Amino acid sequence: MTTATTDRVSTATAEPAPVRQPAGAPEFRFFSGTVARVQRLSPNFLRLTFAGPEFTGFGVGGADQRIKLVLSRDGGPVRDLLTDGPGWYQEYCALPDERRPYLRTYTVRDARPLLGEIDVDVVLHGVDGGQHGPAGSWAAAAVVGDPVVVLGPDRSGTGRAWGVEWAPPAEGTLFLAGDETAVPAISAIVEALPSGRRTIAVLEVPEAGDVLSLAVPAGVEVRWLVRGARARGEALGPAVHAALCELGVAAPAAGVEPEDVDLDGGMLWEVPDAGADGCYAWLAGEAGMVKKLRRRLVRDLGVPRTSVAFMGYWRLGAAEGS
Ligand SMILES: Cc1cc2nc3c(=O)[nH]c(=O)nc-3n(C[C@H](O)[C@H](O)[C@H](O)COP(=O)(O)OP(=O)(O)OC[C@H]3O[C@@H](n4cnc5c(N)ncnc54)[C@H](O)[C@@H]3O)c2cc1C
Numbered sequence: 001m002t003t004a005t006t007d008r009v010s011t012a013t014a015e016p017a018p019v020r021q022p023a024g025a026p027e028f029r030f031f032s033g034t035v036a037r038v039q040r041l042s043p044n045f046l047r048l049t050f051a052g053p054e055f056t057g058f059g060v061g062g063a064d065q066r067i068k069l070v071l072s073r074d075g076g077p078v079r080d081l082l083t084d085g086p087g088w089y090q091e092y093c094a095l096p097d098e099r100r101p102y103l104r105t106y107t108v109r110d111a112r113p114l115l116g117e118i119d120v121d122v123v124l125h126g127v128d129g130g131q132h133g134p135a136g137s138w139a140a141a142a143v144v145g146d147p148v149v150v151l152g153p154d155r156s157g158t159g160r161a162w163g164v165e166w167a168p169p170a171e172g173t174l175f176l177a178g179d180e181t182a183v184p185a186i187s188a189i190v191e192a193l194p195s196g197r198r199t200i201a202v203l204e205v206p207e208a209g210d211v212l213s214l215a216v217p218a219g220v221e222v223r224w225l226v227r228g229a230r231a232r233g234e235a236l237g238p239a240v241h242a243a244l245c246e247l248g249v250a251a252p253a254a255g256v257e258p259e260d261v262d263l264d265g266g267m268l269w270e271v272p273d274a275g276a277d278g279c280y281a282w283l284a285g286e287a288g289m290v291k292k293l294r295r296r297l298v299r300d301l302g303v304p305r306t307s308v309a310f311m312g313y314w315r316l317g318a319a320e321g322s
Contacts, residue, residue: 027162029084029154030070031055035146036117042210044180046122046139047109050148055116059153062164063192064107064185067120068151071102071134078149088151103151104135104320105313107184118152121184133319165271165309168280173247174199177240177293179232179285180206181313186284190216200243204236204285232316233289240293244301249279268312272305280307287312 033052041047072078078101083091092100110119122139126132153162166189168174174197176186186201193199195217204225205211211224223243225235268287281303283293294310297303314320 027154028151030079030082030088030149031058031152032079032147032149033116035142035144035148038142038144041121041212042205044124044206044210045183045212046124046142048120048122048139048142048148049117050120050150051115051117053116055111055118056113057154058111058113058116058118059162060108060111060113061153061162062166063189064164064166065111065153066105066107066163067118067153068103069106069120069135069138070149070151071104071138073101073134074099077147082149101149102134102321104133106135107188108152109184109188118150121187123180123183131317135320165311166282167271167273167309168282173197173249173279175240175244175247175249175279175281176201177203177236177243177281177283177285178313179204179236179289180210181286182284183210183212186282187212187214189282190214190220190222193217193220195219198247200247202236202239202243204233232286233292236289236293237296240296241301244279244281244297244303247279249301249303268310268315271309271311272307278307279303280309282309284311284313287315 031050031052031054033050033055035048036051037047037049039047039049070078070082076099081092081095081099081101082088092103095101106120106122108118109121111117122136124136124140126136126140166185174193176182176189176199178186180203183203183205186203190199190201191214193216196219197217199220201220201222202225203222204227206227208226211226214222216222223239225239227235268290281297283290283297290310290312294308297308298305
């Protein structure tokens, strides 16, 4: 286990040599490889290992490092459609609709640059009667040897520009909550925390078999909630309340009304600059659920807005990018 989020690469092997980039090189680029392993972790989680020589240059900037999975729309190869460099997105948008690949966001659960491998844990949300999407369907059908292309960091860095949102203050208690799509990020975050930092993480997963085993340091408590037949987030609300009371931050703040966040207006995403003392909270998952949790923290429990990072990872009924 590493002790700093910015150093998160697997320590199963020696530390990788630093990747040297010319000045001004883009921070992100496309990496091509293949699916090297497919591991069913639980009824709803599938771990895919992507590997290839290009991944030896993959940089991880923090515990919740995000990437984009690039998926063919027409069944053809995608790499030749994409260009590296600052203009990649404009060129991507200029592709004809029927050829423009799907982009879907995922978290790097682990990276082993020396071996040229990264792990991504995918929620199989379309498998049991749920709504299919290109990424969930692709992952469910993935076999060893399938080609894969991801957009990811070209060198290790720190900070938001690198696709990392976890940036807590140096001191104070930590609180994390999320649904199954946030399990990979929260798992990586809590496993990388230093020993002794008081932390509670509350995770809601679809069924009992989705409770995963995590190697967390002393001071970190992970609470799993099984959704079962309940509505998404229903179990999280009271569990979040109880956890924050235990952390000593439940002081209802009369008159504090967080400004409403408009779900229809775009992304639900706010990551304040950490710095406040006290408890730092990090919420991620389905946007409607995250919005309710945030209201509970800020309005009902009096957690300062500036101490709550919240991220709508996906939105019920809407495909990513729509
Ligand atoms: C920073 C970030 C990190 C993320 N990390 C991960 C990760 O590590 N693992 C992971 O599995 N997901 C992760 N997600 C969420 C993932 O990007 C979405 O679930 C994505 O929509 C899946 O793409 P799709 O092509 O399968 O479905 P889409 O085409 O985007 O959506 C199709 C339909 O499926 C629904 N849908 C999408 N996701 C789910 C779901 N999980 N459960 C139920 N219905 C769903 C949509 O509402 C829509 O109706 C992350 C998102 C962000 C922003």
